[in-house]
Amino acid sequence: MLKVDFKNIFEETVGGNKAISKCDVQELESKVPAAHEKIQDWRKSEDAIFYDYIFRDDITAGIAETAEKIASNFENVIVLGIGGSALGLRCAAQSLLPPFWNMLGKDSRKGKPRLFVCDNIDSDSFAALMQLVDIAKSCFIVISKSGKTTETAAQFFIVASRLKKLLGQSWSKNLVIITDPKSGELRPMVEKEGITSFAIPPKLGGRFSVLSPVGLFPAACVGIDIENLVAGAREMAKRCCSPDLKSNPAYALGGYHYILDTEKKMNISVMMPYSDALSLASDWYVQLWAESLGKAGRGQTPVKALGATDQHSQVQLYMEGPSDKVFTFLYVEKFSSRNEETIVEEPSEAFSYIKERTLSEILNAECEATIGALTKMNRPSMKISFPNVDALHLGEFFMFYQIATAFAGALYGINPFDQPGVELGKILTREILTKR
Amino acid sequence: MLKVDFKNIFEETVGGNKAISKCDVQELESKVPAAHEKIQDWRKSEDAIFYDYIFRDDITAGIAETAEKIASNFENVIVLGIGGSALGLRCAAQSLLPPFWNMLGKDSRKGKPRLFVCDNIDSDSFAALMQLVDIAKSCFIVISKSGKTTETAAQFFIVASRLKKLLGQSWSKNLVIITDPKSGELRPMVEKEGITSFAIPPKLGGRFSVLSPVGLFPAACVGIDIENLVAGAREMAKRCCSPDLKSNPAYALGGYHYILDTEKKMNISVMMPYSDALSLASDWYVQLWAESLGKAGRGQTPVKALGATDQHSQVQLYMEGPSDKVFTFLYVEKFSSRNEETIVEEPSEAFSYIKERTLSEILNAECEATIGALTKMNRPSMKISFPNVDALHLGEFFMFYQIATAFAGALYGINPFDQPGVELGKILTREILTKR
Numbered sequence: 001m002l003k004v005d006f007k008n009i010f011e012e013t014v015g016g017n018k019a020i021s022k023c024d025v026q027e028l029e030s031k032v033p034a035a036h037e038k039i040q041d042w043r044k045s046e047d048a049i050f051y052d053y054i055f056r057d058d059i060t061a062g063i064a065e066t067a068e069k070i071a072s073n074f075e076n077v078i079v080l081g082i083g084g085s086a087l088g089l090r091c092a093a094q095s096l097l098p099p100f101w102n103m104l105g106k107d108s109r110k111g112k113p114r115l116f117v118c119d120n121i122d123s124d125s126f127a128a129l130m131q132l133v134d135i136a137k138s139c140f141i142v143i144s145k146s147g148k149t150t151e152t153a154a155q156f157f158i159v160a161s162r163l164k165k166l167l168g169q170s171w172s173k174n175l176v177i178i179t180d181p182k183s184g185e186l187r188p189m190v191e192k193e194g195i196t197s198f199a200i201p202p203k204l205g206g207r208f209s210v211l212s213p214v215g216l217f218p219a220a221c222v223g224i225d226i227e228n229l230v231a232g233a234r235e236m237a238k239r240c241c242s243p244d245l246k247s248n249p250a251y252a253l254g255g256y257h258y259i260l261d262t263e264k265k266m267n268i269s270v271m272m273p274y275s276d277a278l279s280l281a282s283d284w285y286v287q288l289w290a291e292s293l294g295k296a297g298r299g300q301t302p303v304k305a306l307g308a309t310d311q312h313s314q315v316q317l318y319m320e321g322p323s324d325k326v327f328t329f330l331y332v333e334k335f336s337s338r339n340e341e342t343i344v345e346e347p348s349e350a351f352s353y354i355k356e357r358t359l360s361e362i363l364n365a366e367c368e369a370t371i372g373a374l375t376k377m378n379r380p381s382m383k384i385s386f387p388n389v390d391a392l393h394l395g396e397f398f399m400f401y402q403i404a405t406a407f408a409g410a411l412y413g414i415n416p417f418d419q420p421g422v423e424l425g426k427i428l429t430r431e432i433l434t435k436r
Numbered sequence: 437m438l439k440v441d442f443k444n445i446f447e448e449t450v451g452g453n454k455a456i457s458k459c460d461v462q463e464l465e466s467k468v469p470a471a472h473e474k475i476q477d478w479r480k481s482e483d484a485i486f487y488d489y490i491f492r493d494d495i496t497a498g499i500a501e502t503a504e505k506i507a508s509n510f511e512n513v514i515v516l517g518i519g520g521s522a523l524g525l526r527c528a529a530q531s532l533l534p535p536f537w538n539m540l541g542k543d544s545r546k547g548k549p550r551l552f553v554c555d556n557i558d559s560d561s562f563a564a565l566m567q568l569v570d571i572a573k574s575c576f577i578v579i580s581k582s583g584k585t586t587e588t589a590a591q592f593f594i595v596a597s598r599l600k601k602l603l604g605q606s607w608s609k610n611l612v613i614i615t616d617p618k619s620g621e622l623r624p625m626v627e628k629e630g631i632t633s634f635a636i637p638p639k640l641g642g643r644f645s646v647l648s649p650v651g652l653f654p655a656a657c658v659g660i661d662i663e664n665l666v667a668g669a670r671e672m673a674k675r676c677c678s679p680d681l682k683s684n685p686a687y688a689l690g691g692y693h694y695i696l697d698t699e700k701k702m703n704i705s706v707m708m709p710y711s712d713a714l715s716l717a718s719d720w721y722v723q724l725w726a727e728s729l730g731k732a733g734r735g736q737t738p739v740k741a742l743g744a745t746d747q748h749s750q751v752q753l754y755m756e757g758p759s760d761k762v763f764t765f766l767y768v769e770k771f772s773s774r775n776e777e778t779i780v781e782e783p784s785e786a787f788s789y790i791k792e793r794t795l796s797e798i799l800n801a802e803c804e805a806t807i808g809a810l811t812k813m814n815r816p817s818m819k820i821s822f823p824n825v826d827a828l829h830l831g832e833f834f835m836f837y838q839i840a841t842a843f844a845g846a847l848y849g850i851n852p853f854d855q856p857g858v859e860l861g862k863i864l865t866r867e868i869l870t871k872r
Contacts, residue, residue: 083748099564103539120745122712123795127773128535151744154790154798157781185786206748267760268704268737276558287749294753301704301753301761303739308587309556311861312519312642313723317730317737319857324703325737337563345593350621353869354590359559362590362869369864376860421755424812425747428805433789433798 001235002396003385004249008375009256009326016378018264018323020256028255029245035410036243036251042406047417049201050208050402054233060216060226066196067220070176071112074139077221078129079117080155081143081214083287084206085178086119088215088398091284093117095277095394096224112223113139121151126158135159136166141176141218145200145209147184150429178213205417207288210398225391232395240403250400253382254407260326260380261300262412269300270318273330274307274367277389281330282306285401292405292416299412308366315370319377327374327381331367334388335360437671438832439821440685444811445692445762452814454700454759456692464691465681471846472679472687478842483853485637486644486838490669496652496662502632503656506612507548510575513657514565515553516591517579517650519723520642521614522555524651524834527720529553531713531830532660548659549575557587562594571595572602577612577654581636581645583620586865614649641853643724646834661827668831676839686836689818690843696762696816697736698848705736706754709766710743710803713825717766718742721837728841728852735848736762744802751806755813763810763817767803770824771796 011019042048053059070077079086093115098104102114116129140159144152163171172193179186181199190197198213209215211233216226240250260266269289271282282304289302305314307329318325340358347355354362374381384400386393409416447455478484489495506513515522529551534540538550552565576595580588599607608629615622617635626633634649645651647669652662676686696702705725707718718740725738741750743765754761776794783791790798810817820836822829845852 082745086745087749099561100568103568120712120742121795121799123771123773123776123799125535125712126795127776132536132539148786149748150787150790150798150802153783153787154779154793154795157779157783157787157790158777158795160781161777185784267758276556276561283749290750290753290757291748294750294757296756297758299753299757301737301739301757303737306556309518309522311858312585312727313523313719314726314730315861316855316857317726317735319860320732321726321730321735321737322703322733335559337559340559340563341594341597343590343593345596347589347593348621350584351586351589351593353866354586354593357590357869359557359562359590359594362586362865363557363559365868366586366861366865368868369861372864373860419752421752422747424755424809425751425802425805428808429798429802430789432801432804433793 001387002393002400004253005383005385006252006256008371009380009382014375014378014380016323018260018266018378019380020259024259024263025245028259031411032243032245032251032255035407038410039406042417046203047415048406049203050211051237053201053204054211054230054237054399059212059230063198063213063217063220063226066176067217070139070221071223074113074137074174076133076138077113077115077141077218078133078138079115079141079143079218080152080159081117081141082119082149082151084209085143085145085149085152085214086117087207087280087284087287088210089218090117090119091280092210092215092219092224092229092394093222094280095389096391097222099276101222110223113221115218115222118155121154126155130162135162136174139174139176139221141178141221142186143178143214144186145180145184145202145204145206147179147186150426153185176217178217207291208402208417210284211395228391229395229398232392233399236396236399237403240400250403251407253400254404255411256382257300257326257404258408258411266324266326267300268303268325269328270303270305270325271328271330272305272307272310274363275330275332275389276306278330278332278386279306281397288401288405291419293408293412293414295414295421298414307370308363311366311370318379319373323379325379327379329367329371329381329383331364331383331385332389333385336388437823438829438836440689441819441821442688442692444807445816445818450811450814450816452759454696454702454814455816456695460695460699461681464695467847468679468681468687468691471843474846475842478853482639483851484842485639486647487673489637489640490647490666490673490835495648495666499634499649499653499656499662502612503653506575506657507659510549510573510610512569512574513549513551513577513654514569514574515551515577515579515654516588516595517553517577518555518585518587520645521579521581521585521588521650522553523643523716523720523723524646525654526553526555527716528646528651528655528660528665528830529658530716531825532827533658535712537658546659549657551654551658554591557590562591566598571598572610575610575612575657577614577657578622579614579650580622581616581620581638581640581642583615583622586862589621612653614653643727644838644853646720647831664827665831665834668828669835672832672835673839676836686839687843689836690840691847692818693736693762693840694844694847702760702762703736704739704761705764706739706741706761707764707766708741708743708746710799711766711768711771711825712742714766714768714822715742717833724837724841727855729844729848729850731850731857734850743806744799747802747806754815755809759815761815763815765803765807765817765819767800767819767821768825769821772824
């Protein structure tokens with residue numbers, strides 16, 4: 001079970017005028033019932049369908065079988081998707097696959113395919129990928145709920161041309177499409193060509209979709225334990241159901257961030273995992289937090305950092321810059337490597353403190369030291385500890401932040417499930433491309 | 437030559453109360469002479485040695501020959517370094533090497549080695565790397581000016597044990613050390629074991645060191661054109677030498693950011709390249725800006741984003757969240773891929789606007805659309821255009837931001853070349869590891 005430690009968010013530990021006081025907590029507590037009610041409304045209207053979707057009996061139905069088939073027929077799985085259609089999967093793959101996955105031999109990958117996620121339309125990267133892989137041996141998973149995403153459509157049209165040229169009538173055997181069950185631009189093609197497909201619940205937004213076929217199907221193709229992802233999410237949902245800050249850590253996290261932003265002028269929220277595996281957890285968080293809460297002139301700016309690397313990049317600013325940030329550290333109690341090497345070289349006096357230490361002991365000491373140093377500078381932080389990084393704990397993490405985000409949205413009085421601010425850019429893109 | 441477009445930073449274009457007015461510019465202009473003087477002082481004291489170091493005749497001396505030897509003797513170049521010892525190189529490699537470099541065959545790499553940059557001490561990644569590569573065929577480039585960097589030392593001790601076990605007396609043939617010319621923990625070993633080494637000028641800080649052996653030597657090992665990196669930097673230094681906002685774009689950029697932070701309460705600076713190649717340019721910028729300017733309670737928080745990807749993650753917040761951010765877009769006029777494919781599939785009505793377009797046309801249209809949309813929302817931004825991404829323009833970019841940072845430091849009245857705020861963390865790390 002993830003441990004969530006809020007100790008260093010409170011005035012009595014951190015001191016200064018930026019931490020949360022008892023008075024702040026009382027005020028927050030008075031707002032919990034209404035925010036909780038709002039969430040229940042969103043569940044009824046299915047805006048917050050992410051809560052209940054994970055408890056459906058058929059959530060993984062058909063996924064394992066199809067994934068197995070893809071894995072045995074193809075060398076590469078190439079996901080065409082952007083934003084919420086890509087970030088959850090990228091995070092899961094980084095967290096749960098061995099490092100350097102795509103460079104490992106097939107045996108080390110237990111026979112599973114390599115994985116590429118095309119979440120940009122840079123022509124150089126895309127051309128390089130098309131050159132790198134054997135397209136005939138690649139399965140393209142096209143993900144777009146609306147089927148209207150420009151970037152994904154553009155990639156898909158290029159891939160479709162190539163597949164048709166290469167494979168003729170059987171071109172669509174190399175495709176899986178994940179989209180709305182009925183509407184959109186992709187669904188008619190699925191029906192016409194008989195393409196393998198999965199449905200995204202119509203009201204499930206991209207940034208809340210990792211625990212749906214969007215994240216689960218491609219994850220299953222590379223052998224990620226999706227049953228445990230879902231099980232972890234369910235456990236966390238049960239842990240975070242009561243309208244009470246003390247027993248519901250997701251409400252507490254959402255609520256404390258809300259206070260720090262609105263009352264303490266901390267308009268920046270930094271997430272800093274001390275773990276390469278969790279390095280994209282902060283990218284996933286950045287989208288969730290920014291796109292859900294950044295509206296109506298409200299919303300913290302989420303920032304990603306990575307420990308220990310960014311101690312040598314951003315920590316100077318965190319320590320001595322303006323106190324406009326709250327920090328969340330992701331801490332891993334037990335790394336995966338077995339029989340980890342200790343430092344046996346006889347280091348000079350200057351390095352006697354790392355003699356007979358392992359890299360993970362040093363990394364974790366640095367995490368604790370950074371938290372300690374920030375606390376001494378009266379800068380509030382919280383710490384989320386992973387007993388180890390596996391599917392169960394990652395599932396917990398996803399659900400934890402989804403609930404925290406919904407709760408923060410209710411406190412801000414905004415709708416965390418829409419994204420009206422991106423429409424103007426889409427209109428202007430169409431205008432520019434039509435004019436030229 | 438990089439084009440720097442400030443148009444959308446000014447009140448007359450952007451409107452609203454967050455853009456820069458004529459009055460602001462006048463006030464800023466009055467501060468330029470003193471800040472320029474301060475920079476001249478820093479050059480004399482060698483704090484700002486980065487200005488003059490690039491003009492040394494011997495800046496690349498010996499680098500090409502040694503790099504050639506490494507490239508022909510080793511399959512892998514593995515850099516052990518963190519922060520400023522890694523970020524410039526990582527940015528240069530991402531910008532200038534073909535995508536998927538480490539997955540390409542040796543021919544596609546023109547016989548050059550693969551490149552791994554170990555800038556964290558995650559035990560799982562490190563163990564996986566040690567498993568992945570043939571250590572006997574790997575050259576380890578150890579980079580630490582002081583020789584006191586915990587993370588780099590820890591990795592180095594583990595690698596040294598392995599090399600000694602594997603190669604006996606000739607273990608140090610697989611090493612290159614880049615450190616202070618005289619002092620520090622690594623220099624004595626260089627002398628004793630006769631290890632190949634390069635010197636970092638003692639006063640050149642890590643985040644200003646990409647155009648020294650720190651960045652240039654490993655870059656040369658993988659075939660990056662370091663002469664043009666330096667040439668670009670020299671051109672930019674010449675372009676940005678006068679104490680005048682109109683003719684010195686680096687002073688203008690530093691100055692406008694300073695005003696936006698201190699006068700307009702825009703405490704966040706977002707850099708958003710619309711290019712995968714330039715995706716780590718923002719990581720390099722984040723360190724430079726954060727560690728140089730984040731002190732004495734001052735300093736903007738730099739944030740990295742990537743276009744078009746983060747349109748589906750952060751742009752909602754940028755458009756409708758609080759107006760506390762200034763944006764810098766990196767725009768690429770010409771991508772590398774030749775004969776880029778156009779979209780020839782007959783798309784449905786909904787996609788007629790991308791018919792016969794290339795991916796780079798779409799990407800660039802999206803960049804312009806995002807700038808246009810932010811402008812409509814009265815949110816100031818600037819745009820830096822790369823005619824194409826090559827060594828010359830990247831060298832310009834590095835120097836441009838180094839000068840802008842120095843100038844901003846002078847305006848803030850802080851020393852942009854130290855980092856006192858990271859010391860406490862180091863002390864606490866040592867305490868924790870000694871106690872256990």
